[in-house]
Amino acid sequence: MxxxxxxxxxxxxxxxxxxxxxxxxxxxxxxxxxxxxxxxxxxxxxxxxxxxxxxxPGAQHVRAATRAGLVAINAQGEVVPALADRWNVIENGSIFVFRLRDGTWPNGEELTAPSVRDALQRAIRSLRGTSLGLDLVPVDEVRAMAGRVVEVRLASPMPDLLQVLGQPELGLVHGEGETxxxxxxxxxxxxxxxxxxxxxxxxxxxxxxxxxxxxxxxxxxxxxxxxxxxxxxxxxxxxxxxxxxxxxxxxxxxxxxxxxxxxxIGLFGLRARRERGALATPELREALAMAIDRPALASAFNVGGWVPSTRVVAPDLPADPGMVAERWQGSSVEDLRRVAAGRLAGLTGQDKRLTLAIGDAPGEQLLLRELARQFATVGITLVQARSSEGADMVLVDRVARYASPRWFLNQFNCILDDGLCSLEADRLASRALDERDSALRARLMGEAEAALTRANVYIPFGPPLRxxxxxxxxxxxxxxxxxxxxxxxxxxxxx
Missing domain, CATH: 3.40.190.10 (Periplasmic binding protein-like II)
Known part of the structure; x- marks a missing residue:
């Protein structure tokens, strides 16, 4: 093991x-x-x-080595200086002030506040339409100040801004050459x-x-x-x-x-792509989630220490208000499967067959076989999809960029058009962004997670394995x- x-x-x-x-x-x-x-x-x-x-993931590592942002992530996963050698946060977290280090861009031009501001604005614009772009929505303005100082002003609180700015995709360029x-x-x-x-x-x-x-x-x-x-x-x-x-x-x-x-920490589970058959309603999708024996998944890979979860958001995050608990606590797998089988009993023919977009690697095929065995206990046939385009479900296996419920919720935002989603969850998460009171903001994020959980568009297994x-x-x-x-x-x- x-x-x-x-x-x-x-x-x-x-x-x-x-x-x-x-x-x-x-x-x-x-x-x-x-x-x-x-x-x-x-x-x-x-x-x-x-x-x-x-x-x-490999390209992220190479990009981070060859292109610097305002800050970077070190071996321990901590934020460290890069183009900015120090920073501070003012106005109750609404303004991040970065003081640039002495130096030049690769083309020989001086590293100035206006040039860094412009480079950061370009990088942020380039991420529109991605989940990382959603993470940056609170950024209202980037200002060039006197004395090699750049300010990032937020329209709403973003405690994890430094972690986001340290991502490889936020590396800055100015002219030719890397930084x-x-x-x-x-x-x-x-x-x-x-x-x-x-x-x-x-x-x-x-x-x-x-x-x-x-x-x-x-x-x-x-x-x-x-x-x-x-x-x-x-x-x-x-x-x-x-x-x-x-x-x-x-x-x-x-x-x-x-x-x-x-x-x-991150996402490891199944994302529903289409509303049909066993995925037609939140109640039927919940039945599929109830059929999963998560500890058995870990046993199939002979991995110790992996803790399964039924939550969309990783448990015990710093901003977790504790509103959403693990699902079906106190119920045995056998009892849950009896309930699930009853809900799915009315399906016939093709409605009892689901396709999953999953790779051909040994571990992915092992997971597919184990999931197919478990779904069969409630009368559902699971097979590998020929392509991800027409698949009923896809395997989600993604590491978080920062430790906040917001990252998890952003992965399912309807704007991304990446599968079934919850407009209610998006609305609540958006309200949370505008809330200055940290306790109320956390509560709205908890309500957003609860709404996404009720929609049952995602079947969590636990944290990703890396x-x-x-x-x-x-x-x-x-x-x-x-x-x-x-x-x-x-x-x-x-x-």
Missing amino acids: IAAACPPLFRRLAGSCVALGMVLALAGCSGGDDGSFDVVFMEDEAVLTDSGVRLS GPMVLERDGENILLTMRPPAERGLPDSEDWRDYVREVRVTGLEPAQAIERFDDGDVEVVLGGRLGSLPLADLGPLSRGTVRLDPA WSLVRGEVDGFAPNLWAFHPLPDMAVIPR
Whole structure:
């Protein structure tokens, strides 16, 4: 069993247990002696350098390494300085004031408040129509002030603004060239990332700085190939492990590495796409949710420490008012399935057949088989959809960007047109944005979650599973809530 060494991290947002995962064996030798550091992402290499705003996890890591925002996210998942070296919050949280570091843009122009303001406005505009764009709705104005100061003014409270501004998609550009701590070049088929001089990273200069950084070679491979290269000692870190690739971790001896599980929060469950058959009404969709034995899902993957949930919003978030509890507490799976079967009994023929858009990776197919077995107990046939376009349901497997109910609710906003939704939930969440009183705002968010729960457009399982392979001698890696592991942190050699 891959057992969580600190299971409470799945249950509450506290602590800093670094090795949340079972150590499979002791660390071995490094993957090379040429001073480079090799990282493999378990995804298609072609998407790692995408230039758009809908980035894969690997592309987010590369973007964060090569393009800086006002702030950044470090290895522990905390907000740290980037283009802004300090900031403060005034006017009861309605104004965030950022003081820019000394320096220039890559094209040689001075890093000024007006140029940063314009770059941030462009980045925000580019995200319109995405869930991250919805997260930024409270941003009312970006102002350039005297003395290299930029102000972000909010129309409504946004306690998580810094976390959002630290996302890779909010990296800023001005003219040609990138602004991040690392420079991207091509090394044959690989991506080669090299650290910029300290002064270009907003740090004090040092003559021997090159002795304390290393190049990072990045590539993308199929999970089985990535694991094989790690097992052979060719790479130090493999990132991007998900549910689909988790069973592969047991295929090889992995004799010189460790599996690290992130205590991630986010969405892991089924999203209804169409109102038909067993998905025609909220009551029928609830029956499907009642048929799920969530602990059995974890057992199928032999994962310890994973805590299932029936809530749309992750439990125990800092702003959670405690209004929405876990569903069906005190009822056995057998009792719930009897009720569910009764509701679904009137369906016949094709109405009892559902298609699910899900990948072909081993873990995804294992999940499909387990879900099909469980749905069969209430008379529903579940099969894999040939395409996501015509599927009745889709698997949602997404890590949160910040720890607020608002992120979860935004993923189901009707504006995104990404499946069934709740206009009532959207209305309540919108009202919450305009509310200055924190207690009332939290209550409205709780009411929005309750409305989305009643609509039964999403069947939650629990938090998403994210894992990595990391050699024991690697510094700069830490499991965190966002399953985000900055490459510059791993490129630094401790003094």
